[in-house]
Each structure stands twice: as C-alpha cells, then as structure tokens.
Amino acid sequence: MSSENVGVQALIKKDAPKAVYMHCNGHILNLVIARSCALPVVRNMIDKMKSTIIFFTYSPKRENLLVEVVTKDAHSTGQRKPLTDVCRTRWAERHGAYNHFFSAFIFIVKALEVIALGLHTNDYSQDVTTGWQGKDKAEANSLLSGLQNFGFILTIYQLLSHLTGITVKLQRTSVDIVEAFGMVDEVKNIYKELRETIEDDFNQIYEQAIRMAAQVNVQPTSQPRAAGRQTHRENVPAETVKDYYRRNMAIPFLDHVILEFEFRFSPLSITASRLLGLIPSIQCNSDVTVDVSEAVQLYQNDLPSPELIDQELKRWKLRWRNKSSEERPTSCAAAIKECDVLIYPNVFKLLKIACTLPVTSYECERSNSTLRRLNTFMRSSMGEDRLSSLALIHTHYDMAVNLDEAVNIFSKLFPRRLELTSVLIP
Incomplete structure (x- = not known):
C-alpha cells in the first residue's frame, strides 16, 4: 500500500501526481515511538517492566502484598493506584504506565524483597509475608536482580512525555487535529534542541536516577564492559559511567526519534492537511492559527480562478465571523454543504479536496471499540442486517426518531394482517 515504487500509492500517483498518501497520523506517532523503543537498551527495560507487572497483577496474593506496601509506606495513599499493565497496542499510551511504574518503583522493590529474601516481615501482616513457594521466591529474586x-x-521514559499532548489531540475533533499538526513541528524542534543540549539535560536525568537508585541500595559504581565486535547491545566506549549511558542510551534514543519524525511525517501530507483551516469553526477560532497559503499553492492549478482566492477566503471568513459557535460547521463534510459553488468556487474546490484527506482513522476505529456493546452474548445469533442497523442507531444516537413514522414504514415493507398501532398512544 505505502511503497513509493511498487505500491498502490505509486499506481495512483501515475494518474494523479498531486494525490497525497495519508497514513493515519495517530498510527504514525505510534510507529515513531515503536521504532524508537526498538533500541536494545530500551527494549530490555520494557521487557523487565512488563514481567514485573505480570508477576504482581496475575496473582491476588502478590498484588495484595504490593497494595499493603504502598498503603503503609506511601505518604498519600489517596494518590496511589494499583499497578497497571502496559498497553499492548497503543505505544503512545504507555507513558502513563511508565510514569506510574517508576513512581511506585521503591515499593515494588520492597515487595520483591519480602518474597525473595524474606525481608521486612515485621512491617506487614503475616498473611502477605509468609507462605511463599519456591517458584515465587525464584521468580521474585530474578526480577529483583533486574530492577x-x-x-x-x-x-x-521522561523523554517520551513530549509526545503525550499530540497523542491526545490526534484522537479528537478537527480543531484539535489542526492544532496537533502545528505541534508536530514544535515537538520535532524540541527533540532537536534536546539533542544539541544533551550534556546539560542528561545531567538532570542522571542526578535524578542516582537519587532513586540510592533508595534501593544501588550505586553506579561501574559501567558495562564494551566488546570489540558486540552488535546486540550498547557498545560505545566511554570514560565515565555518566558518559557511557549518555552515549549509549540518551543520544541513540533522541537520534531515532528525530529520524522517525522526519521520515514518518512527510511535509506534503502536513501541507495538504492545512486545508482543514477552511472549516469555519477553525477559521474563526482565535486560539488556532492555520495558514492555508501553502495548501492553496499546492492545488493552485486545480482552482477555477486562483487569482481571486485571497478575496474569496476573506468573504468566506466574514460570512461565519458573526455566527455563533453552534452554527459554524465543524467538519469538511458539513462545511461543503454550506458552501455555494457559485459564490465561493475556489473554496468549494478546496473543501472538496479536503473531504478526501483521511487525516486520522480514529473516528472509524471507535466503531470497532463499541462493537461489544451491540454484539453481546445474548445477541450472538443475529444477522448482518440487524447488526448494521443497530450500529447505525448507536452511531446516530443523537438523532430524534419518529416512532409512528417508523411503524408506518415497517408496515409497508412487511404487510401483515396484524393491525399495527402506535406504541406511544394506548
């Protein structure tokens, strides 16, 4: 599909050179993080964390031990939650799990010490400190040595926090999506600046890690051994421990993120997506500034009268400026219905192009998330027609339905001798 040489994208561009291949930008962000987290040092960290989460969440007794440790040792028990699993599909949503894991890191290590080494037995109840089998002790000891x-x-994981805002906005309405595209360049510049100032920024992360390590009796005494032909792990030589982790962890991660941003978010797709700025709810929003000049220039040869586009855009904006926010269209499909092709021929053409740009696929994927509400175990034998009808009713639940008219339509489609009366009037 996406290959520029032999894919469907290449076949379409032979006939329509201006056609823009739009991969779902939410999925692109997922790919940026997934590819960056494929580094060996990051991948090993994620595997250890997932093993620890599974160890506690798959056993009520172990989870009760962790809850008791957190409840007793945390300063504010109201802000502590049970350990949550890492999202298996949405990489961009994992930052919350990372943040929570490392906020409870000290308590996790303490719970593992209770199981593996029999420590802190007098601090907690006997029900959760005794009766551990040899298999539990061996697995806890293995996890403890890794943590x-x-x-x-x-x-x-702190460096991933810059991506959380874009992730949320790419899953929302058109206004947030337009703002998210502006944030793409902003976040890309942030990572480039971090790469240039890695010396100072990494010092803060390193000092914070030393303070956390001291609470679990860990000291950065030595760096891993570097081998001449090692290719499956970080292997850049360094003089100190700090330099080792800066060269083998922070710098490769930032380089991967910047490279993936440059490769995944193509300038052509971002330029074409600026056509969303023609939507009145976005155009009249003072908090969101969208420059559609680049998109207009891209499709200049397709416009009926490109020399009048500036004046036409001013008239289009003035038409909706005095309207209330409820009256302004919030999507390309709604905006093109309110656009008169005789009065605004260029705007109509641009909106028609914008309607064909699938910026994200979150909206259509939400129907898959709600399928379980419709296709329940009690409805497992219903056919496709009924399922499709229920899906349409669920999608357009805000539309008022005239039951009398529905009964009349049903009676005409399926004529019977049974007299059909109104279900509302007795």
Whole structure:
C-alpha cells in the first residue's frame, strides 16, 4: 500500500501526481515511538517492566502484598493506584504506565524483597509475608536482580512525555487535529534542541536516577564492559559511567526519534492537511492559527480562478465571523454543504479536496471499540442486517426518531394482517 515504487500509492500517483498518501497520523506517532523503543537498551527495560507487572497483577496474593506496601509506606495513599499493565497496542499510551511504574518503583522493590529474601516481615501482616513457594521466591529474586540495576533505573521514559499532548489531540475533533499538526513541528524542534543540549539535560536525568537508585541500595559504581565486535547491545566506549549511558542510551534514543519524525511525517501530507483551516469553526477560532497559503499553492492549478482566492477566503471568513459557535460547521463534510459553488468556487474546490484527506482513522476505529456493546452474548445469533442497523442507531444516537413514522414504514415493507398501532398512544 505505502511503497513509493511498487505500491498502490505509486499506481495512483501515475494518474494523479498531486494525490497525497495519508497514513493515519495517530498510527504514525505510534510507529515513531515503536521504532524508537526498538533500541536494545530500551527494549530490555520494557521487557523487565512488563514481567514485573505480570508477576504482581496475575496473582491476588502478590498484588495484595504490593497494595499493603504502598498503603503503609506511601505518604498519600489517596494518590496511589494499583499497578497497571502496559498497553499492548497503543505505544503512545504507555507513558502513563511508565510514569506510574517508576513512581511506585521503591515499593515494588520492597515487595520483591519480602518474597525473595524474606525481608521486612515485621512491617506487614503475616498473611502477605509468609507462605511463599519456591517458584515465587525464584521468580521474585530474578526480577529483583533486574530492577536493582542502575541501567534499568536510568531510563529515558521522561523523554517520551513530549509526545503525550499530540497523542491526545490526534484522537479528537478537527480543531484539535489542526492544532496537533502545528505541534508536530514544535515537538520535532524540541527533540532537536534536546539533542544539541544533551550534556546539560542528561545531567538532570542522571542526578535524578542516582537519587532513586540510592533508595534501593544501588550505586553506579561501574559501567558495562564494551566488546570489540558486540552488535546486540550498547557498545560505545566511554570514560565515565555518566558518559557511557549518555552515549549509549540518551543520544541513540533522541537520534531515532528525530529520524522517525522526519521520515514518518512527510511535509506534503502536513501541507495538504492545512486545508482543514477552511472549516469555519477553525477559521474563526482565535486560539488556532492555520495558514492555508501553502495548501492553496499546492492545488493552485486545480482552482477555477486562483487569482481571486485571497478575496474569496476573506468573504468566506466574514460570512461565519458573526455566527455563533453552534452554527459554524465543524467538519469538511458539513462545511461543503454550506458552501455555494457559485459564490465561493475556489473554496468549494478546496473543501472538496479536503473531504478526501483521511487525516486520522480514529473516528472509524471507535466503531470497532463499541462493537461489544451491540454484539453481546445474548445477541450472538443475529444477522448482518440487524447488526448494521443497530450500529447505525448507536452511531446516530443523537438523532430524534419518529416512532409512528417508523411503524408506518415497517408496515409497508412487511404487510401483515396484524393491525399495527402506535406504541406511544394506548
């Protein structure tokens, strides 16, 4: 599909050179993070964290132990939640799990010490500190040795926090999506600046990791050994421990993120997506500034009268400026219905092009998320027609339905001798 040489994209561009291949931008952000997290040092950290989460969440007794440790040792128990699993499909949503895991890191290590080494038995109830089998002790000891490692504690999950805002906005309405496209360049510049000032920024992360490691009796005493032909792990030589982790962890991660941003978010797709700025709810929003000049220039040869586009855009904006926010269209489909092709021929043409640009696929995928509400176990034998009808009713639940008219239509489609009366009037 996406290959520029032999894919469907290439076949379409032979006949329509201006056609823009639009991969769902929410999925692109997922791919940026997934490819960056494929680094060996980051991948190992994620595997250890997932194993620890599974160890506690798959056993009520272990989870009760962790809850008791958090409840007793945390300063504010109201802000502590049970350990949550890492999202398996949405990489961009994992930052919340990372943040929560490392906020409870000290309590997790303490719970593992209770199981593996029999420590802190007098601090908690006997029900959760005794009766552990040899298999539990062996697995807890293995996890404990992996977590009490300075390379694991010195993670780069903090650097992913710059992506959380874009992730949320790319899943919302058109106004948020337009703002998110502006944030793409902003976040890209942030990572480039972090790469240039990695010396100072990494010092803060390193000092924070030292403080966290001291609370679990871990010291950065030595760096991993570097081998001449090693290719499956970080292997850049360094003079100090700090330089080692900066060169083998922080710098490769930032380089991967910047490279993936440049490769995944193509300038052509971002330029074409600026056509969303023609939507009146976005155009009249003072908090969102969208420059559609680049998109107009891209499709200049397709416009009926491109020399009048500037004046036409001013008239289009003045038409909706005095309207209330409820009266302004919020999508390309709604805007093109309100656009008179005789008065605004150029705007109509641009809106027609904008309607063909699938910026994200979150809206259509939400129907898959709600399918379980319709196709329940009690309705497992219904056919496709009934399922499609229920899906349409669920999608357009805000539309008022005239039951009398529905009964009349049903009686004409399926004539019977049974007299059909109104279900509302007795």
